Amino acid sequence: MSASNLASVEPATSMPAPESIASPVVQVRGLEKSFKKRQVIQSLDWSVPSGRVIGLLGRNGAGKTTLLRCLLGLSPIDGGSVELFGESMLEPGGKRMHRIGFVPQTFDLFPWMKVRAYLDFTAAFYERWNASLVDRLLGAWELDGKQKIGELSQGQRQKLAIVRAIAPDPDLLVLDEPVASLDPQARRAFMSELLTLMRAPGKTVIFSTHITADLERADADIALLRDGRIQFMRPLAELRERLKRVVFERPEAWSHPPVVAGTLKSHVQDRRAVLLVEDPMVESLHALAARENATVQIETPTLEDLFVELA
Numbered sequence: 001m002s003a004s005n006l007a008s009v010e011p012a013t014s015m016p017a018p019e020s021i022a023s024p025v026v027q028v029r030g031l032e033k034s035f036k037k038r039q040v041i042q043s044l045d046w047s048v049p050s051g052r053v054i055g056l057l058g059r060n061g062a063g064k065t066t067l068l069r070c071l072l073g074l075s076p077i078d079g080g081s082v083e084l085f086g087e088s089m090l091e092p093g094g095k096r097m098h099r100i101g102f103v104p105q106t107f108d109l110f111p112w113m114k115v116r117a118y119l120d121f122t123a124a125f126y127e128r129w130n131a132s133l134v135d136r137l138l139g140a141w142e143l144d145g146k147q148k149i150g151e152l153s154q155g156q157r158q159k160l161a162i163v164r165a166i167a168p169d170p171d172l173l174v175l176d177e178p179v180a181s182l183d184p185q186a187r188r189a190f191m192s193e194l195l196t197l198m199r200a201p202g203k204t205v206i207f208s209t210h211i212t213a214d215l216e217r218a219d220a221d222i223a224l225l226r227d228g229r230i231q232f233m234r235p236l237a238e239l240r241e242r243l244k245r246v247v248f249e250r251p252e253a254w255s256h257p258p259v260v261a262g263t264l265k266s267h268v269q270d271r272r273a274v275l276l277v278e279d280p281m282v283e284s285l286h287a288l289a290a291r292e293n294a295t296v297q298i299e300t301p302t303l304e305d306l307f308v309e310l311a
């Protein structure tokens with residue numbers, strides 16, 4: 001059993017608000033991307049409605065960076081199509097880029113420029129540029145405008161990349177592991193800043209991360225990338241409500257896990273059988289436990305548990 005059951009219950013786009021069905025911000029159809037013989041993205045379909053915060057999860061090497069770069073036209077695609085704001089995306093450029101902010105995984109541009117000069121230089125390219133936000137964030141995040149970019153620490157560069165990406169007031173903000181180098185205080189401050197700015201009508205955030213606590217804090221929709229495809233996209237609250245960890249325990253060892261409808265994954269550990277079940281029927285579980293001379297516990301898994309099980 002696998003997470004694809006989730007996708008079969010509902011397609012990769014889950015329950016968008018009615019007004020957003022008409023105009024997804026991101027619409028990907030049949031996307032293919034390989035590096036030499038290594039196929040990273042395979043027939044990937046993904047529709048991201050406006051107004052959501054999406055956490056893109058996937059194991060190391062699952063293709064998150066590749067997918068985000070393909071979305072933004074930064075990496076050529078081998079097949080399929082990508083539309084942003086309803087228009088085909090073949091390469092970055094044009095007016096639409098004013099509406100898009102991107103924080104790459106590593107930021108190592110313009111090492112000779114000073115922070116303030118770099119931001120002023122970048123501002124000139126944008127129709128909208130929130131100079132007071134820049135000033136506030138430089139202060140709050142303790143970035144020195146007079147310091148050279150090449151002399152910044154990794155975390156400070158990441159902060160600068162974030163300031164640069166959100167200052168143009170983007171409608172779509174794409175962040176590739178934006179908080180990987182930030183300390184816990186900076187991560188929290190960043191997440192709360194991000195959500196305040198982007199939890200506004202018409203704003204959409206897509207960010208990849210391994211830090212599941214941040215996704216929980218952001219109350220994000222979770223999109224899982226595995227085997228080259230988006231396996232499902234669901235609001236975190238819905239995942240937690242519908243997916244349960246069911247633990248059977250009995251005096252004798254299990255040779256195989258008990259059969260339960262909706263099981264996505266299961267394993268046995270001696271006298272324990274642990275199942276991840278979608279929409280479990282509580283009475284049937286208790287009846288099954290009684291037949292098997294077992295006790296049963298139904299738990300709500302953490303997002304990290306879910307990630308470990310499903311990714």
Ligand SMILES: Nc1ncnc2c1ncn2[C@@H]1O[C@H](COP(=O)(O)OP(=O)(O)OP(=O)(O)O)[C@@H](O)[C@H]1O
Pocket residue numbers: 035036038040058059060061062063064065066067
């Ligand atoms: N420029 C490239 N040339 C060749 N292979 C590449 C290139 N970029 C990525 N890959 C391969 O594509 C696969 C997906 O890489 P990608 O960086 O997209 O994964 P990821 O999900 O972002 O990983 P992580 O969580 O570790 O950042 C990996 O197997 C990687 O080796």
